[in-house]
Amino acid sequence: MKTNVLIGSLLLFSCLQASAQPSFPKSGEEDREGIMSEAYWKIWNRDVQEKIDRDIEKNRKADAVLSFADGRPGTEVRIEQVSHDFIFGAHIFNFDQLGTKERNDRYKSLYGTLFNSATIAFYWNAFEMQPGRLRFKGEYWDTEEYWNKVEEPKMQPHWRRPASDPVVEFCESRGIRLHGHTLVWGNRRWQYPNWIADELMTGEEKAKMAPLVKEYASKNNTLRADEFTEAYERLSPKKLAGMLPDFTKKIADVQRRRIVEIAEYYQGRIHSWDVVNESAKDYALGNLAEGEELCKSWYGLMPGEYDYKALKTAEEVFPESVALNINDYYRDGKGKAYADQVKGLLARGCRIDIMGSQMHQLGAKGSRSASEGAEIETPQIVWDRLGSFGETGVPIHMSEVTIASPGNGKRDWAIQAVLTRNMFRLWFSVEPVMGITWWNVVDDCGAAGESSTSGLFTRNMEPKTAYYALNELVNEEWKTRKTILLPESGIVRFRGFKGKYRVTWTDRFGQTQISEFYLKNDGDGFGN
Known part of the structure; x- marks a missing residue:
């Protein structure tokens, strides 16, 4: 059954590739339409x-x-790159949520x-809506x-937040690298x-907090930083921790519990995790000082x-x-x-394997201005x-990329395509x-406040010009395919994009041979 689904999906993708690809300028000299x-x-x-x-x-x-020890000189050696070493990703938050089977496929x-x-989405508020009930x-x-x-999917509390197991299993069936966020x-x-x-504070602690929060904050229990009073602002983290000893311990325990529970459940099935998200502002404000039991984060406690x-x-x-x-x-x-935050954490003995860098500056208005x-x-x-970022010595992931079309006209789509091509080429070169991970694949499927035209596809899953621009890079320009005649030496040399390769040739007995290898460093290859 899974094979049939896969074949059906690949047929749909083939139709996309076979459809007429719109042209778009790749340089100033080609941009005759301005x-x-x-x-x-x-x-x-x-x-x-x-x-x-x-x-x-x-x-x-x-x-x-x-x-090729067994190769016949003069035979064709067909070299085909079948996958990239480089990550070309997207979030998969709209899994099965697009309204029809055709769109979802x-x-x-x-x-x-x-x-x-x-x-894959692991946002805490939708993943654990009630304490202890995790949506695996x-x-x-x-x-x-x-x-x-x-009728109104955006009004559902789990819109863009599918349960994780079905998504993990789907990706595993496709051999997709999995990344957990956050x-x-x-x-x-x-x-x-x-x-x-409400769960973590004792009654006494709630009474102490009441004068420190605005009325609406006490009703929804969010404890956001912008909902605190001036009296709160005057309190040091140490003083607050003394006022809220149970909450201080419990909030640290619940953060640890969340990480432990998810790690124990998935073990190594998910290949990477955003362990900490968007904490650099707290670092810059001095809110992450060593030794503090409680953090007066700009987010809240x-x-x-x-x-x-x-x-x-x-x-x-x-x-590991x-x-x-x-x-x-x-x-x-x-x-x-x-x-500096990353350097400091590394110096303190933290393991940081990848440093994520978001880029959401090219929303609809930003894209228009850039053009x-x-x-x-x-x-x-x-x-x-x-x-x-490179000075940290940590590899960089362009982890959340937004490049929107300024509108929905033909020229707007072309602008998005040009921006996509140039930005991806630039990032790929560093x-x-x-x-690089594209954030919203489908128009009008982002979070509230995000550009509604930041997709590679319309809401009806029709490809936009930017899709063709990206596909041309990933599956054409940046994939190595060569046919070389085997020399008398039996040795073939070539330079190609890093990734997995399949090599096909005919041996001296006239039998077709196929071998695979990974090209990651100079000199990689195989011998037989």
Whole structure:
């Protein structure tokens, strides 16, 4: 049954590839219709493009050596790259939620064809709506049948938050790399369950907190930082911890429990995790000082040193094969605070395998402005920021990427396609970058406040021009395919993009032979 579903999805994907691909300019010289302004092409000029080309050649390729002891000289050796070492991902938050089987199948067909990695939602407030009831296993309200009947899907509390097991099992059936997002995050709207304050504070502690929060905060138990009074602001973390001893202990315990429970359930099945999300602003504000039991986070009350403690807990309970990530969007100049935070955590003995860098600047308004020549995510800005992050020595994941079309017209779609091509080429060229993850695959399926035109597909799962731009890069320009005649020496050398390869040739007995190998470093290959 799974095979039939896979074949059906691949057929849908083949139809996408076979349909007429819209053209879009790839350089200023080709932009005869003026899709982008002259000011834009002055920024993304020929010198910049040539540097990107050189860096891609240097950083994303390696020299391979293949030895054919049983080969017949003069026979064709067909070399085909079948997968990338580099991560091209997307979140999979809309799994089975798009309203029809046709839309859902087309959505699923992208994973394993365009995307080799999927970010899976583990936002705490939707994953554990009631204390102790974790949404690992799918229920009726997670099924395609349920979502196909829902008239207003965005009004459902688990919209964009499918149960995790069905998604994990689907991705495993496709051989997709799995990434969990996110274990620890202070955000009260998208992460922290409303039951936290009510469950964790004693009656006496609630009475002490009452004068420190505004009236509406005490009703919804969110304890957001912007809901506290001036009296609260005057209290030190140490003083607050003394006032709230039970809450201080329990909030640290519940953070640890969450990490431990998920780690024990999935073991090493999920390949990487955003252990800590968007904590750099607290670092920059001095809220993550060593030794504090309670953190006066800009989000609200959090465990003291929550970034450090979360990473140490994750290192303790996850297998070594699982990559531990820290993830952020925070910008101060060239990203100095975030880089300094990572350096500090590493110096304290934390294991950080990947450093996530979000990019949501190119929403609908940002994309329009960029096309007109505004200095938003220019090559120099990206080189400077990623250069700062690279100083940590930790690989970088462009973990949440938004590139929207300014509107829904033909020119708007072309603008999105040009931005997509240039930004992906730039990120792909930077040596420490190990992957890029597109955030909202489908229009009008983002979180509240996110651009409704940031998808590669319309809400009806029709491909936009940016889809073709990205597919052309991932599955054409950046995949190596060669046919070489076997020389007398029996040795074939070539330079190709890093990843998994399949080699086909005819041996001296006239038998077709097939072998596979991974190309990651210069000199990789095989001999027989």
